[in-house]
Amino acid sequence: NAGVMQNPRHLVRRRGQEARLRCSPVKGHSHVYWYRQLPEEGLKFMVYLQKENIIDESGMPKERFSAEFPKEGPSILRIQQVVRGDSAAYFCASSPWGDPNSPLHFGNGTRLTVT
Amino acid sequence: GQQVMQIPQYQHVQEGEDFTTYCNSSTTLSNIQWYKQRPGGHPVFLIQLVKSGEVKKQKRLTFQFGEAKKNSSLHITATQTTDVGTYFCAGPFQGAQKLVFGQGTRLTINP
DSSP, rough: OOOOOOOOOOOETTTOOOEEEEEEEETTOEEEEEEOOOOOEEEEEEEEETEEEEEEEETTTTTSSSEOOSSSOOEEEEEOOOGGGEEEEEEEEEEEOOOOSSSOOEEEEEEEOOO | OEEEEEEOSEEETTTTTTEEEEESSOOOOOEEEEEEETTSSSEEEEEOOOOTOOEEETTTTEEEEESSSSEEEESSSSSSSGEEEEEEEEEEETTSEEEEEEOOOEEEOOO
């Protein structure tokens, strides 16, 4: 049973470049959450998506960040014109239901470093 | 706003000592979840508590949910080096379709 798959595991980008982070949820899960973790800090909610819908993006910065979860394919978190402050671990989690009472299954994360 | 606070932020113990982390919510929760993240790893679900006053045990780990469903604790008896990591509590907030995580308690152990 494949868990949540994230790629790449590590990503290095120069300031001003774009970063694309991919997440394939557990098979059969149609709900995806993205969290950001700054070094030595907790997990900050960014966005919650169902297939083809953004349900809650209250944690997403207003500019440069976007997320999608198309009908086919993985969920993508896109960061345009990256800055050093974007350096962090980005975790994707999935759930079979859109229910915050359900435990989340996390992927291994993508560690983004902006130079 | 919706907040989940955890204390302490860091805890260093000798192997064999006990460890406790506390979690407090700004509002009543329908349930609370605990996760563990090993250094360099990803959060892994440990347990979910739903009922007021609930106590659950997993080997040396004891989890409690407060009577008012606003606080929780995780107690580890006789720590081992495999317990090293950061322990997070998380709760769903009414009206929000997301889990809000505490800032975590990072446990380090002296063998």
